Amino acid sequence: MSTGLIIALIVIVAAVIVVAAVLSMRSRGPRGGRDLKRRFGPEYDRTLAxxxxxxxxxxxxxAERVxxxxSLRERELEPAQREEFEARWTAAQERFVDAPREAVAEADRLVSELAAARGFPEGGQYEEQLAALSVHHAHHVHGYRHVHxxxxxxxSGQDGDRxxxxxxxxxxxxxxxxxxxxTTQGRRAGRNDGTARTEKPAARATDRTDDRGESRSPLPWAFNRRHAKGS
Structure with missing residues (x-):
């Protein structure tokens, strides 16, 4: 086999490999986009905007966030930890009526501390913590971004209006x-047979029942605008 023929074969093989690689990347691109959009939901749209x-x-x-x-594995909360976080959140909600700024600041701290307790980066690395939360809790991470x-x-000390x-x-x-x-994800208790079952979340102090046994909330999330103006 002549040297020229060998070189020609090498060029042909290299061209085939390049074309195959390009086609493979193109075929993965849209599918990867669909997978990311499905995984991130509203976070995908926000990042796109x-x-x-x-x-x-x-x-x-x-993709870089993923x-x-x-591979982050969330840690389980100990029952005492969960109860403490829930009690602090309830207190923050109830405080909102008289001190909304302080309540919002406490809510921001609580989400940060809770995320760290579940195994996410510490709150001092807010952007990294937010990025990690977006990978595993994409449909609710905007709430943390908003409250922060x-x-x-x-x-900042600026006076706010209604x-x-x-x-x-x-x-x-x-x-x-x-x-x-x-606080509720992964809440489990072991059975006697060694398997696990999901516990029914304990009733929160924020969820009360009236005389007919119907749930009602005494907190400001059902405020009408007149009530909010007076807060």
Whole structure:
């Protein structure tokens, strides 16, 4: 076999490999995008908007988050830990009526401390903690982002009007969804046969029943606007 023929074969093989690699990348691209969109849900849309609609840039960022935090294993909370967090959250909600700024700041701290207790990065690394939470709790992580931002604005010392109070209330409501997911997810008790079962979440102090046995909430999340104005 001549040298020229050998070189020609090498070039052909190399070209085939390159074409195969390009086709493989193209075939993985849309599927990867669909997987990321399904995994991140609203967080995907938010990241896409932050990158001005650049899907490749948004998906690259989300893929990097998965690579960094996808293998994280969340720790179980001890019953005493869970009860303490839930009691503190209830106290923060009840405090909102008279001191909304302090209540929002406490809610921000609680989510940060709870996430750290579950095995996420410490709250001092807010951006990294938020990124890790977005990988595992994408549908509720916005609540943490919102309450953190509002807590920082409130701490600046600027006086707020009714709209500010309403935004603080909304931030706490959104953060509560993530808080409850972090406190109730993975709550298990062992059976005698060695298997595990999911416990029914204990009734919270925030969920009370009236004389007819129907659930009602005494907290400010059912505020009408007149009540919120007076807070």
């Amino acid at each position: 932050r990158h001005d609609g650049d899907a490749k840039a948004a998906e690259r960022e989300l 690579e960094r935090h996808g 931002r509002v807590a920082r604005v409130s701490a 709209a500010d109070t309403e935004e603080m209330r909304e931030a706490m409501v959104e953060a509560r969804a993530l808080f409850e997911e972090l």
